[in-house]
Amino acid sequence: MTTTAPAVHRPAIPALTTTYRAHLGAGIDGLTARTEPTPEPGPREVLVRVRAVSLGFRELMILRGAYPLPVKDDLIPVSDGAGEVVAVGDDVGRVAVGDRVTAAIFPRWLDGPFTRDVADQLGGSLDGMLTEYALLPAGALLPVPAGLSFEQAACLPCAGVTAWNALTGGRGLRAGETVVTVGSGGVSLLAARLAEAAGASVIAVAGSAAKAARLRELGAVETIDRSAEPAWGERVRALTGGRGADHVVAVAGIGEQELSAVAIEGEIAFVGTLSDVGDAPAIDARRLFASGAVVRTLAVGSRAQFAAMNRLIEARAIEPVVEAVFAFVDAIAAYRHYETEQPFGKVVIALG
Structure with a gap:
């Protein structure tokens, strides 16, 4: 007796696809939508029908011409997205048609330390995800964590992996330690x-009483409204019996309050600033030395770190916070919303 394997449903792939293009330094007004031929996967490539992408400050920096890593011209922007595999090229064994996937921003950074030879990145030196059909390296793809929607999964490649690297990529995070987060992005x-x-x-640490209340609902043991307590570093020390925090996740630069909040031999994960690079405030070297802390800069994270984070997300049913969802045709409006509204959580563009 012979048996026949069940047929794999292969969705129809249109000949043409809508894609947004951007130019370094051209700003949001430089974003344009085009109709282009749908790409076909070659060896070790995968075609993904994009279902959702999310925006971050990185995307604004690229449009403003302030991003520190190389950016190609006539770029398909946005590093973060999730979707469904619709076609695979030769020599692809890790994923199959129908898989729900996200993609690591640095496709060749599989594990270990970050080096310049693996610095090519989606939505920067490589085309990104703001398109109906994205052609991606097969090695960059990871399965969407069980229980997450495409909109939620699209929040993970940059924000999620950066957060995970900030917590675990240096001295490591131990149960019982204290972590300070700043802001509500x-x-x-x-x-x-x-x-x-x-x-x-x-x-x-939140920017308002209302945001502090929402952070408490999400599980923060303590919250600080920095609009009412601008010297919030002192408050962190009071809450920790004078010791300070083991980890500070610095997303808006490193200033007096971050240095006041961190414990001796604690770690400040320097994620970035919310200013363009040339406008970022200088760090007081004497104050930094006196803090006795380690400052670690980081660039998102590796594929292995992405996978480790996804395991915890599945085990603990963690859901990213989505503040607003825009339609694909309203992508420019989504950028403007992100730029002006200081959202609580992620701004997502959904493609249906």
Whole structure:
């Protein structure tokens, strides 16, 4: 008797696809939508029908011409997305048609330390995800964590992996330690959720009383409204019996309050600033030395770190916070919303 394997449903792939293009330094007004031929996967490539992408400050830096890594001209922007595999090229064994996937921003950074030879990146030196059909290296893809929608999964490649690297990529995070997160953007919210799930105590610093209340609902042990307590570093020390925090996740630069909040031999994960690079404030070297802390800069994270984070997300049913969802045709409006509204959580563009 012979048996026949069940047929794999292969969705129809249109000949043409809508794609947004951007130019370094051209701003949001430089974003344009085009109709282009749908790409076909070659060896070790995969074609993904994009279902959702999410925006971050990185995307604004690229449009403003302030991003520190190389950016190609006539770029398909946005590093973060999730979708469904619709076609695979030769020599692809890790994924199959129908798989729900996300993609690591640095496709060749599989594990270990970050080096310049693996610095090519989606939505930067490589085309990104703001398109109906994205052609991606097969090695960059990871399965969407069980229980997450495409919109939620699209929040993970940059904000999620950056948060995970900030917590675990240096001295490591131990249960019972104290983590300070600053703000209510994607990195800060996911850092708080991941730290709490790993058994740490989270002190979340918010920009308003209303945002502080929402952070408490998400599991922060303590919250600080920095609009009412601008010297919030002193408050962190009071909450930790004078010791300070073991980890500070610095998403808006490193200033007096971050240095006041961190414990001796603690770690400040320097994720970035919310200013363009040339406008970032200088760090007081004497104050930095006196803090006795380690400052670690980081660039998102490796594929292995992405996979490790996804395991915790599945085990603890962690869901990224999505603040607003825009339609694909309203992508420019989504960028403007992100730029002006200081959202609580991620801004997502859904493609249906």
